[in-house]
Amino acid sequence: MSRRGITLYLHVHQPWRVRKYSIFDTAHEHDYFSDPDTNTDRNNEKVLKKVAEKSYRPMNALLLKLLETHPEFKVSLSITGTFLEQAQRWTPDVIESFQRLVHTGRVEIVAETYYHSLAFFYSREEFVRQVELHRAKIRELFGVETSVFRNTELAYNDELAKWADDYGFKGILAEGWDPVLEWRSPNHVYRPAGTENIALLLKNYRLSDDVAFRFSNKEWQQWPLSSDTYTSWANDSLGDNALVNLFMDYETFGEHQWADTGIFDFFEQFVGKWLSNSDNTFYTVSEAIETHKPAGELSMPRTVTWADTERDLTAWLGNNMQQEALRYLYNLESDILRTNDRQLIADWRSLQTSDHVYYMCTKWFTDGDVHAYFSPYDSPYDAFLYFMNALRDLRYRLHAHHGTGGLHG
Amino acid sequence: MACYHMSKALAIAGAEIDFVVPYQASHPDTEFMTVHGATPLTPLERYGLGAYDSDMLLGRHLKDADANDLTDMRGVQKSYIRFVEEFVADNHVDAIHAHDWLTMEAGMRAKELTDAPLIVHVHATEFDRSGENFGNPVVHEIEQQALMMADRIVAVSNITKSIIVQRYNIPADKVEVIHNAIDVDSFGPYQYDRETYRYLEELKREGYTIVGTVTRFTIQKGLTHFLKAAARASEKYDKFAFLLAGDGEQRNELMRLSAELGIADKVFFTGFVRGKQWRDAYSVSDIFVMSSVSEPFGLTALEAAHHDNALIITRQSGVGEVLNNIFRYEFWDIDTLADQMVGIATSRALAGELTANVKREYDRISWHDVAARCMALYARMKSGVTV
Numbered sequence: 138m139s140r141r142g143i144t145l146y147l148h149v150h151q152p153w154r155v156r157k158y159s160i161f162d163t164a165h166e167h168d169y170f171s172d173p174d175t176n177t178d179r180n181n182e183k184v185l186k187k188v189a190e191k192s193y194r195p196m197n198a199l200l201l202k203l204l205e206t207h208p209e210f211k212v213s214l215s216i217t218g219t220f221l222e223q224a225q226r227w228t229p230d231v232i233e234s235f236q237r238l239v240h241t242g243r244v245e246i247v248a249e250t251y252y253h254s255l256a257f258f259y260s261r262e263e264f265v266r267q268v269e270l271h272r273a274k275i276r277e278l279f280g281v282e283t284s285v286f287r288n289t290e291l292a293y294n295d296e297l298a299k300w301a302d303d304y305g306f307k308g309i310l311a312e313g314w315d316p317v318l319e320w321r322s323p324n325h326v327y328r329p330a331g332t333e334n335i336a337l338l339l340k341n342y343r344l345s346d347d348v349a350f351r352f353s354n355k356e357w358q359q360w361p362l363s364s365d366t367y368t369s370w371a372n373d374s375l376g377d378n379a380l381v382n383l384f385m386d387y388e389t390f391g392e393h394q395w396a397d398t399g400i401f402d403f404f405e406q407f408v409g410k411w412l413s414n415s416d417n418t419f420y421t422v423s424e425a426i427e428t429h430k431p432a433g434e435l436s437m438p439r440t441v442t443w444a445d446t447e448r449d450l451t452a453w454l455g456n457n458m459q460q461e462a463l464r465y466l467y468n469l470e471s472d473i474l475r476t477n478d479r480q481l482i483a484d485w486r487s488l489q490t491s492d493h494v495y496y497m498c499t500k501w502f503t504d505g506d507v508h509a510y511f512s513p514y515d516s517p518y519d520a521f522l523y524f525m526n527a528l529r530d531l532r533y534r535l536h537a538h539h540g541t542g543g544l545h546g
Numbered sequence: 547m548a549c550y551h552m553s554k555a556l557a558i559a560g561a562e563i564d565f566v567v568p569y570q571a572s573h574p575d576t577e578f579m580t581v582h583g584a585t586p587l588t589p590l591e592r593y594g595l596g597a598y599d600s601d602m603l604l605g606r607h608l609k610d611a612d613a614n615d616l617t618d619m620r621g622v623q624k625s626y627i628r629f630v631e632e633f634v635a636d637n638h639v640d641a642i643h644a645h646d647w648l649t650m651e652a653g654m655r656a657k658e659l660t661d662a663p664l665i666v667h668v669h670a671t672e673f674d675r676s677g678e679n680f681g682n683p684v685v686h687e688i689e690q691q692a693l694m695m696a697d698r699i700v701a702v703s704n705i706t707k708s709i710i711v712q713r714y715n716i717p718a719d720k721v722e723v724i725h726n727a728i729d730v731d732s733f734g735p736y737q738y739d740r741e742t743y744r745y746l747e748e749l750k751r752e753g754y755t756i757v758g759t760v761t762r763f764t765i766q767k768g769l770t771h772f773l774k775a776a777a778r779a780s781e782k783y784d785k786f787a788f789l790l791a792g793d794g795e796q797r798n799e800l801m802r803l804s805a806e807l808g809i810a811d812k813v814f815f816t817g818f819v820r821g822k823q824w825r826d827a828y829s830v831s832d833i834f835v836m837s838s839v840s841e842p843f844g845l846t847a848l849e850a851a852h853h854d855n856a857l858i859i860t861r862q863s864g865v866g867e868v869l870n871n872i873f874r875y876e877f878w879d880i881d882t883l884a885d886q887m888v889g890i891a892t893s894r895a896l897a898g899e900l901t902a903n904v905k906r907e908y909d910r911i912s913w914h915d916v917a918a919r920c921m922a923l924y925a926r927m928k929s930g931v932t933v
Binding site for chain 1: 778782870871872873874881882884885886888889892893894895896898899900903
């Protein structure tokens with residue numbers, strides 16, 4: 138009989154935010170990602186250093202302490218390439234602290250696209266190249282191979298599962314969303330419909346979001362949440378099932394929930410309480426899959442994400458600006474790649490990061506719920522404007538390189 | 547215009563209103579209130595006096611003005627005050643609601659005579675009207691007195707409130723912000739027929755983007771910055787035409803400037819427009835720019851939104867406080883304005899999203915909400931207003 142386990146998976150990411158890049162910069166300056174204003178949240182160096190101080194350093198210290206204190210404690214991390222590039226440049230000590238975690242042998246790295254992109258939905262070839270780039274980067278920095286895949290924003294469908302199975306991944310992550318699960322529990326391993334070998338792990342969104350979104354919300358009936366209460370919820374949820382999958386943004390710890398909310402103490406105490414019962418353990422994503430047989434087959438023909446109440450891609454692709462921006466960007470693919478210009482290709486790929494189109498989302502503006510708009514830009518229209526000016530500059534550079542073709546506006 | 551809609555909504559909310567105007571005219575569609583004409587002037591004679599242009603004032607104090615000389619704005623005001631004095635002697639009033647400097651003195655006088663609470667409603671201060679200049683000291687003095695004497699002040703935006711607090715030294719808690727609204731039903735039936743501005747329609751068929759503004763050509767409106775931005779935008783994208791609908795003291799200067807900037811053939815001056823020409827100016831435009839240096843509110847932006855324009859508005863314009871689906875810029879920042887215009891002109895998606903989303907926003911703003919807040923204000927005033 139396998140032990141009752143928690144699979145804790147944290148997602149580490151920072152995008153290369155586009156600066157206030159105007160049409161007068163287009164065809165003159167190519168530095169889309171370096172806002173000179175050190176006070177703005179468009180300044181990537183400033184944001185990274187701030188989040189390192191509030192989240193990456195204290196949380197990695199806590200994770201290391203927990204790994205040293207509790208032999209049963211384990212955690213899985215996905216770390217995007219755009220984060221690693223920035224951390225290597227501005228906070229190399231943070232890279233080292235992640236390396237120390239991985240070297241314990243109880244921290245697994247999860248695969249994804251290097252650029253945290255939605256390439257799967259636009260270009261399968263580019264998508265695969267970005268998965269490969271990420272695997273290479275992880276190998277270079279951490280010396281490990283990845284075997285479980287997660288797609289950007291946990292955007293998942295049957296086709297993705299089929300691809301991951303064919304590619305050779307042994308596991309894949311998705312949202313445990315009720316309308317898809319119906320009577321089923323997210324606390325089991327499943328076999329994606331139409332696959333041979335791959336296993337599916339589902340996020341228990343209630344327990345995950347209690348920490349990730351509700352922890353510091355004073356309007357919440359359960360506030361303040363104690364580690365005792367949360368441990369009992371995890372026990373209740375588990376019941377006779379195999380495991381509970383807690384998936385959330387790494388930055389929950391210290392950035393989304395600030396240290397003064399008590400999030401670090403809460404987490405440390407919870408790990409201790411959970412493991413004080415000798416029937417309990419933690420699993421890495423690979424272990425969870427190796428330990429548990431699939432309880433059944435599960436099909437998700439339509440794309441499900443971990444975002445918003447809709448759990449779809451509307452926050453990224455819901456309006457015409459977002460669709461236009463990505464269509465134009467992916468249209469450049471073959472012309473960009475055949476330049477073999479490393480900087481040009483990297484800039485094109487950095488613009489694929491899903492955050493860029495997320496900043497163009499208008500649904501909160503139109504609903505009047507502006508406070509739900511998390512963005513370094515004044516409005517979704519500004520985000521689109523700077524993005525398009527940068528995209529035009531890509532076209533200009535292409536034009537200069539190939540000496541052919543028009544600029545198309 | 548704002549006073550008309552506000553009074554109508556107030557009447558629906560149950561208020562009895564005596565509305566005193568400084569001229570004689572028939573007033574259709576005003577059965578909800580009693581309109582009193584305080585002078586024998588016609589509206590045209592009265593507006594010829596330049597109430598919005600304090601340069602036409604000779605800087606005289608009211609005691610020097612002749613109430614019988616109605617060719618002079620100060621004379622009209624004096625006669626307006628006399629009318630109000632006689633009116634309050636014969637009638638009971640619960641509250642006095644004075645709008646801007648033209649009626650502030652009458653409001654103060656009425657308060658002296660009746661001890662009814664005085665509400666001063668600020669649609670614009672002399673600082674707004676004079677753009678980057680100081681403005682007329684006599685008008686400043688009238689505003690200062692009235693703001694100090696008022697029991698309560700209503701400002702049409704947070705921008706106006708901050709001017710009242712910072713430049714007239716009025717305590718912030720005495721000032722309430724009630725944004726203006728728009729009553730699209732009052733526009734009447736309308737079908738855009740593409741006739742009035744046929745040349746511009748032809749340009750649109752050739753792929754041009756029409757950038758319009760409908761305004762008075764005064765320094766307050768920041769139109770020289772707008773023209774400079776127009777020239778800057780045209781460097782990057784040549785299919786632009788700029789429609790300046792309206793008239794005012796700056797007209798010749800603006801014409802000269804557009805020639806100097808080399809964009810004279812792209813800039814269209816309509817002169818003063820009203821009725822169909824006025825509405826068609828919005829309808830032919832794709833983008834509406836409010837370039838004001840200081841704009842307490844700016845109803846024209848809501849009118850433009852109603853006519854399917856994408857909006858670009860200075861951060862110095864109050865209407866921006868009630869809209870989210872717009873571009874904003876600092877009035878002096880011509881590069882940003884140019885960038886935003888080029889962005890909209892070169893992306894159908896951006897233009898479409900801005901236009902559709904702001905249209906869903908602006909008609910949530912109603913004069914009935916304005917009236918409800920005014921009524922609540924009257925009810926809170928010290929002498930127990932009965933309505």
